[in-house]
Amino acid sequence: MTLVTVDDVRRVASGYDPDPARSMSLRSESYTDPRWAAVDLKAIFARTWQWICHVEQLGESGSYVAATIAEMPIAVVRDRSGELRAFYNVCKHRAHELLSGQGITRNIVCPYHAWTYDLTGRLQGARRADRMETFDKSQICLDRIQVEEFGGFVYVNLDPTAAPLGEQASDLGADIASWAPDVASLTHAKRLTYDVRTNWKNVIDNFLECYHCHIAHKEFVDLVDMDTYEVKTHGIWSSHFAAAGQHENSAYDVSDASVRQHAVWWLWPNTCLLRYPGRSTSWFSRCFPPVRTGRWRPGTSSSSRPSSTMPSNSRFAMSTRCCSSRTSAWSRASSGG
DSSP: OOOOOHHHHHHHTTTOOSSTTTOOOOOTHHHHOHHHHHHIIIIIITSSOEEEEEGGGGOSTTEEEEEEETTEEEEEEEOTTSOEEEEESBOTTTOOBOOOSEEEOSSEEOTTTOOEEOTTSBEEEOTTGGGOTTOOGGGOBOOBOEEEEETTEEEEESOTTOOOHHHHTHHHHHHHHHHOTTGGGOEEEEEEEEEESSOHHHHHHHHTOOTTHHHHOHHHHHHBOGGGOEEEEETTEEEEEEEBOOSOOSSOOOTTOSBOEEEEEEETTTEEEEEOSBSSOEEEEEEEOOOTTSOOOSSOSOOOOOOTTSOTTSOEEEEEEEEEOTTSTTSHHHHOO
């Protein structure tokens, strides 16, 4: 497949204007042409900070989470010294997947030939390698990628030259800490995944405006004081803030709410953290990039055939995780999620 040219980029962005009141969206081909799906993976998802999990999932020594980022298998582990490590999740011998899902392990053992790596990624043992005079296990280590703990969550970046997320969005970290100081101590409550028949950029376009809210989200408008609703852009992130949960409404009961604001943070290109009024409850959403088959799935190794009537980059999965305080009714012990 031929990738796009510089002229293609200029053409699809021809409606842009620094003045938002004059700016247009990208041209339709960037949402439907499979060439642009490939560009999105290579130039966007493989070069930006991508969410992996809440810090709770990597809290213990030996805990790990496996994921797929820009079609590349990766794994994040907490080593014995407490440091986060991230690697491409393939054995250096025959490229077999090393870890799957999430859990806790003492070592990283390849399920194919039992090559064993420690939690820093260094090879510790290879069966019968002692019979090879030139084999030096000290020279073999899993290929590392950048990993960072930020705002109560763990992110990775496949680009080795990328600046740390804490540098790119230091003010975002401060903003989250100010408005949601308990985010790192929250616990997982529930996960919802939606298979959506559209391009991921279309969802982000709609998410970042509330022009539709009064028509499509009447309960939300009743919950939130729309006269105070404010959207601000800050470099690679934006924020949505409003007073909310101030009175009885048609959305849900806020009579004993400890949070009385609606706060949303969106991080380029596909991550958002939402804090609704209520009992210290936060929602975390992410749009997942496509796998090779063209079906947009949430970071799993399974896939299915693309729809015969839909362009190959026209489907994606959006995963929403609900987090709440450990004493909340939505805590892990009682949610069943």
